[in-house]
Every structure is written in structure tokens, then in C-alpha cells.
């Protein structure tokens with residue numbers, strides 16, 4: 001069954017069509033990679049799924065529910081969490097505090113004058129679970145700004161996991177990483193995927209990571225869907241090779 005169904009979605013900024021008539025369906029438990037050259041519309045597409053932008057046309061259905069008009073914060077409550085291309089953390093707070101804030105905001109704590117102890121405990125459990133899942137538990141008391149870049153990106157993933165999402169959107173999780181860190185985060189994403197709890201959509205420029213992790217790959221080019229298929233099909237697709245993969249495939 002499809003968890004996410006995007007149908008004929010477009011998004012224009014003035015006269016620029018950043019996403020043009022894109023449709024895709026992501027199955028439960030699948031790891032889908034979205035690739036494409038710079039400016040292909042990948043991040044805009046993420047912003048449409050997470051609700052930061054409303055599509056100009058088209059519909060987005062999550063878990064059988066039409067969420068096209070649902071605002072971003074409610075999509076989080078429905079089970080969609082994302083990370084960003086650029087790290088979005090509070091460097092002066094500890095890892096634990098960053099993940100806790102994320103979980104508390106999602107639980108609506110900041111909007112209420114009083115929150116019961118049981119609910120606080122439940123949210124803390126989510127934070128601890130996210131830190132365990134990402135392997136950051138031992139570093140939870142460290143200031144986030146003092147962590148290596150790779151661990152900061154992992155902390156961001158922990159912040160998303162603390163929302164207990166069913167759909168996890170990862171925007172270039174290996175951006176700015178060296179070989180070792182890229183390997184570590186690839187292993188982490190593979191673990192998250194194999195746990196079976198999450199459906200993952202990943203934007204990624206590193207083709208080794210993409211071909212390693214993805215069940216299926218969607219290729220965007222100048223806002224349009226250029227191709228979709230299993231990694232072997234995409235690697236063998238001549239149109240994709242010409243437009244994007246070049247020597248890599």
C-alpha cells in the first residue's frame with residue numbers, strides 16, 4: 001500500500017516552474033531516493049510534501065488522507081518529519097536538549113501553560129529512543145555545537161525521529177561530510193530502514209549512497225519527472241545518464 005501518493009503536483013514561483021506535474025507513489029517501508037541536478041526542484045518537492053509550500057496544482061495523499069491543504073505543523077502530528085539541507089540545531093544546547101525541544105514543540109508543549117507528568121515522561125522516552133536509535137545516547141550531554149559535523153547531522157535525524165514519524169524526509173543527510181562520516185550515516189539510514197518502522201524519502205547527491213540505500217529512485221530534471229525505477233534500471237537509463245549521471249553510472 002502506498003503511504004505517500006503525490007499526483008500531478010506543480011509549484012511555481014512567479015514565472016518559474018520549480019516543480020512541474022510530478023506524480024509518485026511511495027510504498028510503506030520503502031526507501032525512495034530523489035536525485036537530480038542542482039535546481040531540479042528536489043527541495044521544493046520536499047517542501048510540498050512537508051507542507052512548507054502549498055502546491056500550485058495537484059494533490060498529496062498521506063496514509064489515505066488528502067493533506068494537500070494541511071499546514072506543516074499538522075503534518076508533523078500526522079507522522080511526517082523532515083531534516084533540512086543545512087543543519088538546523090541550537091549549537092549552545094546539548095544534544096539531549098535539542099532533541100527534547102523538537103519533541104516538545106511537536107507535542108504542543110510550547111502552546112500550553114501546563115503539561116502533565118505522564119505526558120512529559122512519554123516525550124522524554126521518545127527522546128531517549130531517538131538517541132538510542134541514532135547511536136547518540138553516549139553523547140547526549142555534549143554541546144551540539146562542539147560535535148563533529150557528521151554527529152550534528154545525526155542529531156538532526158534524532159530530532160526528526162523524536163517526532164515518531166512514519167514518513168521520514170531526509171534532505172541531503174551526507175552534505176559536507178567526509179568519507180568516514182558518509183559511511184556512518186549511510187549505515188544509520190540503512191538500520192532505520194531495515195527496522196521496518198519508517199518509510200524514508202531521501203534527497204542525495206552522493207550516488208554511492210543513493211545506489212547503496214534506495215529501493216527505488218526518482219529523477220527530477222528542471223522540475224519534471226525524468227525517470228523512476230530500481231537502482232539498476234536508473235543506472236542503465238540513457239536519458240538519465242545524459243542528463244545527470246555522466247561518468248558516474
Ligand SMILES: Nc1ncnc2c1ncn2[C@@H]1O[C@H](COP(=O)(O)OP(=O)(O)OP(=O)(O)O)[C@@H](O)[C@H]1O
Nearest residue numbers: 013016017018036037038039040041042043044045
Ligand atoms: N522560495 C523560492 N522562491 C523562488 N524561487 C525558488 C524558491 N525555492 C526554490 N526556488 C527556485 O526553484 C528552483 C528549484 O530549486 P530547488 O531548491 O527545489 O532545487 P534542488 O533540486 O533542491 O537544488 P539543489 O540540488 O541545488 O538543492 C530553482 O530555480 C530555485 O532557484
